[in-house]
Amino acid sequence: MTKPPGLLISAPSSGTGKTTVMLGLLRALAEDGLTVQPFKSGPDYIDPAFHRAAAGRASFNLDSWAMGAPLLGAIAAQAQGADIVVAEGSMGLFDGVAKPGELGHGSSAETALRMGWPVVLVLDVGGQAQSAAATALGFRMYNPDLPFAGVILNRCASPRHERLTRLGMERAGLPVLGVLPRRGDLTLPERHLGLIQAVEHPDLESAIAGYAEFLRAHVDLEAIKRAASSGPMGPSSAALPRPPAQRIALARDAAFSFTYPHLLEGWRAAGAEILPFSPLADEAPAPDADLVWLPGGYPELHAGTLAAADRFLTGLRNHAETRPVHGECGGYMALGEGLIDKDGTRHRMAGLLGLVTSYEKRKFNLGYRRAELLADMPGFSAGTALRGHEFHYSSIIEQPDAPLARVFDAEGAEGPQTGSRRGHVTGTFFHLIAEASA
Template sequence: MPKGLLISAPASGTGKTTVTLGLLAALRAQGVAVQPFKSGPDYIDPAFHSAASGRASFNLDSWAMPQSLLFDLRAQAEGAELILAEGSMGLFDGVSQPGETGSGASADIATLMGWPVVLVIDVSGQAQSAAAVALGFAKLRPDLPFAGVVLNRVASPRHEALVRAGMEAAGITVFGALPRNPDITLPERHLGLVQAEENPELAAMLDRAAQFISTHLDIAALVAASASAPAPSLPQPQTPPPGQRIALARDTAFSFVYPHLIAGWRAGGATILPFSPLADEGPDDSAHCCWLPGGYPELHAGKLASAAVFRRKIRAFAQTRPVHGECGGYMAMGAALVDKDGTRHEMAGLLGLVTSYEKRKMHLGYRHATLAHPIPGHAPGTKLRGHEFHYSTILEQPDAPLAETRDATGATVPETGSLRRNPQGGMATGTYFHLIGHAT
């Protein structure tokens, strides 16, 4: 198994994604096979990792995933020469009550996997004081492997020299210093970065990032600092597919599905049959079930409302077979979606759900759901782990609740999901939370 590093930071917005992408692209340009991972529940960053590295990136989540699944996913690095994982938020940021393996913090993943942490520190507005930040992060958890720091947003050579002096006095290794560089800024929208597949300038940006990182960081020293812990002997995790032939909505409106779920379904013998609602396509009639992932239906509500073939075919499909939607897919299965301007758009009508973006409210956090009714691949009573992240609000939800849902603290969450059964044996189900896995 190759050695690895985890790129993290004291907080969000400090530049760890830029460093990760630049390193992935620079190492790939050098002919090094690098396996990327993303700590935490994030759909968007892994697609950028894959574009930069040429290898599929997988999420690792210590709150939602048991150790068996985490180490099974690490095995995706077979054949690579180095592992590079990107953290989420701040290094130690997680929930107050641990889940399957930890709190969801990136530090949990680094410690479990034995990947030394490279901390990206925004040093703007400080000099030697940055060493106190680095030292605190290096020492807070004695079991955490810590490699050193990358200095970001350095104002001048004099500024860099002062920061380096503080780090040297504290015994902290500095792998390089990055000046501000607006040429590699990635565009954002309300759920994070604009998706990789929607960015026509992505290849050029990755080239610039690779050159930027190669110029300012000691890549050889970073690679030399990598390490890895041996995998314990654990039972193989099981990811039951929702059906043997799965019609999967897949386009820029429906793209938020975890790679480990797709890989698990395929390992279970399932065949994935992608289709595009935005191209007015319906689910393949040979499929046993249909799955609508999350994404951005609110940005394409008018086009979805005019997709008559999609609506007709998915309604017919749901008469005799199960259809399940997550977040954006759930909203698209509803009766209507109200966009940010207050315009109401007709959706598929498999459920009575009506959602709105006219008054935005953030819903964010881990979710632990106990199913009251089945969804494809999971029986009633199954305990599922996932997360919720959206800005829409529910105006109408007339159907039966699908699950009892709680947050990471155990508090009840009102978004229970919905269920509607059809007389011919079909069933429509949906949830606001994105499935990561089932609880052990």
């Protein structure tokens, strides 16, 4: 059995317009009657929600640093029943960690190679013409084994600019799949972690429909469909992560939203019940849940509301007396004693851990993490190695509890953000992607 044909949308760098192209392409192909399966290469946990809104089908991360072949195959198998796959790369096409882990560098090029998806390179041609071909040719030749579909020229200033840029591409023998004129209204809103969340966009449906109309007018959709290709199907969904409990109360709102989709898919596929609740709406977790899981998100933007959410906090504390609670990144911060916002105001959190964090002086924390558990956490026993990703701007002010894990970055350097444990409560700054053996 083979996967449906696919493509990977990438670029020389961030900020070239590939997300706009991705969303417009997903919607345009869906409007043409195709069932489109989106994916995201790399650990970004914001883009998949935008993909789902555009394609009407859940998007999943594929990560060559954090995921072994069985898990990559299981996630790729989610494309069964689709007519075409469109994946979005992270950063630049070949960008990854400096020192590969046991699995890979985590680059979008590795994802395309492993899945057999030809690359569509989105080039910002502002300020250049024929010279853009030298950039594209360099990307084409950097790894000759990488399948290459062609280029989409973005932010083209005029018909003359397009003509000159096309001349360069023709000389380099690179197919031009589309030319997008410069428009200032095609940028998605951003905040310090990148794009705002899909649920926060003031008019996401209208924006995506506009991207699709724009792509349809300026991109050769038939040529893109013909360029799609793929490799053999991987293992079945049996290799997806197992659930950490049977009944999982999962915080889900604008403050807590970052859980990797393949985890939730694996939990559901194994028969676990996911019971969503909203701390921002002052909802308590289900009283009969076996586990409460607080994902990452933006608790610092809602700290006052969370501090005043008595039903939520009381229900969380009652649960923690007898059953496990786990928090990731923002969820971890919410389990602590206090959270200091960017204005220096301290907000009382759940107090289930002694952690105090602050956004008053921003500290950039970004990168893959490998954690060796020193104690049990939901779904994993002490001694297990996990892979994840960390991305936040908070600083630790106090962390008096026992460490949960030894945590290393992608180059093997051990860091101070060990997570915490106290009683039935655990927390980590990294977002779980997979067990190291998966």
